[in-house]
Amino acid sequence: MQPKTLTAEVVSIGDEMTSGARLDTNAQWLSRRLGELGIEVTFHSTVGDTLQHNIDVFRIAAGRADVVVCTGGLGPTRDDLTRQALAAVVDQPLELRQSALDHIQGLFARRNREMPPRNEIQAMFPVGSLQILNPQGTAPGVDVTVRRGDHSTSRIFALPGVPAEMKRMFDETVAPRILEISGGSRTHIEHEVMKFFGVGESDMEQRLGEMIDRDHVPRVGITVSAATISLRISAIGQSPQECRQQIESTRAEILERVGDLHFGDGEEFEQYHAVEKLLAERGESLVSLELGRSAVLADWFASLGQSSAYRGGFCFANLDELAAVLEVDYAAAMETLRRRAGAQWLVAVDAYPPLESNADSPLPAAEVTLIVIDPTGEVFSTTSRLGGHPSIIYQRIGKAALAWLRHTLAESPAPRPASPTAES
Amino acid sequence: MQPKTLTAEVVSIGDEMTSGARLDTNAQWLSRRLGELGIEVTFHSTVGDTLQHNIDVFRIAAGRADVVVCTGGLGPTRDDLTRQALAAVVDQPLELRQSALDHIQGLFARRNREMPPRNEIQAMFPVGSLQILNPQGTAPGVDVTVRRGDHSTSRIFALPGVPAEMKRMFDETVAPRILEISGGSRTHIEHEVMKFFGVGESDMEQRLGEMIDRDHVPRVGITVSAATISLRISAIGQSPQECRQQIESTRAEILERVGDLHFGDGEEFEQYHAVEKLLAERGESLVSLELGRSAVLADWFASLGQSSAYRGGFCFANLDELAAVLEVDYAAAMETLRRRAGAQWLVAVDAYPPLESNADSPLPAAEVTLIVIDPTGEVFSTTSRLGGHPSIIYQRIGKAALAWLRHTLAESPAPRPASPTAES
Numbered sequence: 076m077q078p079k080t081l082t083a084e085v086v087s088i089g090d091e092m093t094s095g096a097r098l099d100t101n102a103q104w105l106s107r108r109l110g111e112l113g114i115e116v117t118f119h120s121t122v123g124d125t126l127q128h129n130i131d132v133f134r135i136a137a138g139r140a141d142v143v144v145c146t147g148g149l150g151p152t153r154d155d156l157t158r159q160a161l162a163a164v165v166d167q168p169l170e171l172r173q174s175a176l177d178h179i180q181g182l183f184a185r186r187n188r189e190m191p192p193r194n195e196i197q198a199m200f201p202v203g204s205l206q207i208l209n210p211q212g213t214a215p216g217v218d219v220t221v222r223r224g225d226h227s228t229s230r231i232f233a234l235p236g237v238p239a240e241m242k243r244m245f246d247e248t249v250a251p252r253i254l255e256i257s258g259g260s261r262t263h264i265e266h267e268v269m270k271f272f273g274v275g276e277s278d279m280e281q282r283l284g285e286m287i288d289r290d291h292v293p294r295v296g297i298t299v300s301a302a303t304i305s306l307r308i309s310a311i312g313q314s315p316q317e318c319r320q321q322i323e324s325t326r327a328e329i330l331e332r333v334g335d336l337h338f339g340d341g342e343e344f345e346q347y348h349a350v351e352k353l354l355a356e357r358g359e360s361l362v363s364l365e366l367g368r369s370a371v372l373a374d375w376f377a378s379l380g381q382s383s384a385y386r387g388g389f390c391f392a393n394l395d396e397l398a399a400v401l402e403v404d405y406a407a408a409m410e411t412l413r414r415r416a417g418a419q420w421l422v423a424v425d426a427y428p429p430l431e432s433n434a435d436s437p438l439p440a441a442e443v444t445l446i447v448i449d450p451t452g453e454v455f456s457t458t459s460r461l462g463g464h465p466s467i468i469y470q471r472i473g474k475a476a477l478a479w480l481r482h483t484l485a486e487s488p489a490p491r492p493a494s495p496t497a498e499s
Numbered sequence: 500m501q502p503k504t505l506t507a508e509v510v511s512i513g514d515e516m517t518s519g520a521r522l523d524t525n526a527q528w529l530s531r532r533l534g535e536l537g538i539e540v541t542f543h544s545t546v547g548d549t550l551q552h553n554i555d556v557f558r559i560a561a562g563r564a565d566v567v568v569c570t571g572g573l574g575p576t577r578d579d580l581t582r583q584a585l586a587a588v589v590d591q592p593l594e595l596r597q598s599a600l601d602h603i604q605g606l607f608a609r610r611n612r613e614m615p616p617r618n619e620i621q622a623m624f625p626v627g628s629l630q631i632l633n634p635q636g637t638a639p640g641v642d643v644t645v646r647r648g649d650h651s652t653s654r655i656f657a658l659p660g661v662p663a664e665m666k667r668m669f670d671e672t673v674a675p676r677i678l679e680i681s682g683g684s685r686t687h688i689e690h691e692v693m694k695f696f697g698v699g700e701s702d703m704e705q706r707l708g709e710m711i712d713r714d715h716v717p718r719v720g721i722t723v724s725a726a727t728i729s730l731r732i733s734a735i736g737q738s739p740q741e742c743r744q745q746i747e748s749t750r751a752e753i754l755e756r757v758g759d760l761h762f763g764d765g766e767e768f769e770q771y772h773a774v775e776k777l778l779a780e781r782g783e784s785l786v787s788l789e790l791g792r793s794a795v796l797a798d799w800f801a802s803l804g805q806s807s808a809y810r811g812g813f814c815f816a817n818l819d820e821l822a823a824v825l826e827v828d829y830a831a832a833m834e835t836l837r838r839r840a841g842a843q844w845l846v847a848v849d850a851y852p853p854l855e856s857n858a859d860s861p862l863p864a865a866e867v868t869l870i871v872i873d874p875t876g877e878v879f880s881t882t883s884r885l886g887g888h889p890s891i892i893y894q895r896i897g898k899a900a901l902a903w904l905r906h907t908l909a910e911s912p913a914p915r916p917a918s919p920t921a922e923s
Contacts, residue, residue: 093540095530096722099523102545106519116517117552119545121526128541135559298520368804370797373814377794378893380853387815387824390797396811400839401824415824429804469802 084140088147111309129160137221137229147236149214265318354384359419367426369469419450508564512571535733553584561645561653571660573638689742770901778808783843791850793893843874
């Protein structure tokens with residue numbers, strides 16, 4: 076059975092959002108997730124901590140959307156009014172739910188603290204509403220059904236504003252309930268994120284063709300962050316197995332079309348993770364040299380921590396300065412650095428171009444030389460013309476250097492692997 | 500005359516926002532600016548590119564807010580419908596404005612291009628509406644007044660979604676018009692941003708006391724970004740002079756209360772700019788060394804470009820590796836680095852602590868040693884306990900190192916300044 080197409084509205088609650096003190100990122104996250112469930116998000120609304128305004132916003136949202144997901148206003152303080160607003164919208168009193176109270180008291184007990192009396196409000200629910208378990212925090216969510224004049228209904232899911240709690244509650248409880256509402260037996264959802272580098276978004280879209288259409292089954296979403304392209308496969312099915320099968324066949328089709336650009340999987344996986352993994356498998360290590368106006372490679376690799384695959388990073392205005400610090404000749408500087416750092420590989424950017432200060436429009440492409448030195452001391456260099464918005468241009472250049480390193484690594488025979496019992 | 504307190508709603512238009520493909524940052528920026536004008540933002544709404552939905556959103560907004568500022572939907576393509584929606588809301592036809600058409604054709608002519616016919620729509624305005632000049636782009640803004648049932652009115656300002664164009668149009672045209680609506684003769688606004696480092700937000704608020712109250716004249720807004728605190732003074736007056744006077748006296752009062760934490764002025768000004776300025780004035784230079792899991796100092800200083808005050812950055816897992824690269828003794832590594840790099844000063848972080856992967860809650864404070872070596876080779880070191888959210892902890896540590904460097908610089912007598920005619 077084909078699920079019914081539902082519309083949704085995302086509501087964000089809090090003076091810190093309407094005043095601009097905080098940037099709302101929950102609404103974006105929820106919109107993407109709802110889209111993956113096949114639900115069209117038609118409106119977002121943001122409202123401050125004023126009871127009547129909250130009631131108004133919920134009435135409007137319930138009137139125009141089948142599903143409303145709201146965040147915020149579930150805390151224990153007096154300006155947290157979501158519970159009261161929902162009670163007013165469904166015209167029901169709040170009642171204490173013992174199971175919710177036990178959960179909240181249990182959380183305080185685990186931290187060796189008494190529950191303050193004001194937290195009791197977090198165990199209060201409009202009569203007839205459902206709870207949404209919050210495994211991490213004291214604010215359970217509220218799930219109410221609003222009856223509309225035309226005998227249809229709208230379902231409101233209220234979640235806390237803390238992103239980590241909100242996300243887990245959405246995935247664990249709200250998404251399955253929405254799949255139930257949308258009808259049919261397909262109540263499981265599974266995701267997989269594949270990562271790519273090397274083309275722009277529109278080229279990627281062209282190569283993927285109908286695979287990224289809205290009605291493709293399973294849905295494949297494309298997002299770009301600082302020149303890294305993510306494809307997110309969202310499979311909805313009757314069982315986890317059915318979802319996995321959809322993902323596997325879609326994955327194979329994607330790899331057939333754009334496999335040459337694929338470098339790994341997972342929301343947070345970037346090329347520097349891929350390079351670190353490759354080098355660790357080969358038992359080799361890397362040193363980075365960045366000339367010009369950035370040190371993104373050093374910062375990325377440093378974040379990996381005590382990886383034996385990364386020996387260190389160097390950032391100078393130009394190569395003369397490296398030569399001076401190493402007390403060697405200009406021409407020998409890079410190779411000396413690689414050797415003394417005890418690294419098999421060196422990757423260098425020569426050089427990150429200058430930016431106009433406060434520039435806010437894409438830069439014209441600049442020539443950048445990307446250099447790799449391999450374990451034998453051989454130098455592989457390529458010159459690229461790279462441009463882009465000032466906020467991402469240095470990341471794009473750093474990523475192009477990593478793509479060049481990955482390419483060179485792929486062409487280089489792996490050393491004989493260290494024996495697994497070498498330490499014995 | 501005291502201005503009337505107005506309420507405002509911010510509306511964002513575009514499928515890319517409701518679907519979550521793009522994060523809406525315009526609404527936050529506009530909310531802050533409106534707050535600085537003394538206007539309370541009570542709602543945000545986001546709507547996709549559907550004409551009827553746009554009309555509905557504008558009707559609701561005009562019904563509940565005195566001022567509506569919307570962004571998006573003013574482009575030349577068929578899914579840009581803001582103009583048409585506004586015409587429907589005020590029940591007026593669209594008419595061609597020759598002055599707007601001339602402006603658009605002029606922009607194309609300057610780029611040596613013919614104006615495509617579809618851009619003509621950008622010169623169409625609802626009868627009775629005002630234009631908002633867009634000096635940078637082809638989309639002029641629209642300023643319409645909506646009459647409400649109770650004979651009051653609401654004013655809608657429609658701006659393009661491109662942030663650079665939107666911001667300039669708001670500051671140059673919309674803000675003065677809003678000050679006119681709010682009544683009185685105070686139609687000028689001036690801003691000043693002061694930057695601070697060294698305490699948390701709540702301590703800062705406590706020390707500033709009533710200065711950051713909402714009704715303080717002039718208004719002082721506080722924001723925090725990765726442990727840097729910004730105070731934004733927004734003075735509204737009858738003349739630029741009156742605004743300047745308000746700013747100067749408020750600035751003096753702020754410096755009296757928290758001057759010890761102040762390191763500079765301007766939206767984009769950070770401690771590394773302050774350090775670079777200090778060193779350039781002294782004719783001295785700096786090298787940075789970062790041990791552990793980050794290279795934020797190198798990345799910040801590199802972004803300054805060909806500054807003679809920054810000699811380079813080094814990032815290693817530990818000091819042994821630096822010693823190996825320099826081929827010197829462990830104990831001599833830092834001082835050797837400073838000398839060979841030709842720098843008077845060295846700043847070092849030992850060390851950025853590891854993070855749990857995917858951690859999403861504040862880290863317990865870790866002991867970090869911050870080291871400065873001065874031009875005589877003397878070592879100044881301090882140990883701090885620093886914690887915070889994983890997304891900002893490395894920046895906070897880097898900033899603490901810069902605060903330590905600034906402190907040490909302030910205690911160190913400046914060298915005799917280079918003669919201004921030294922090159923002659």
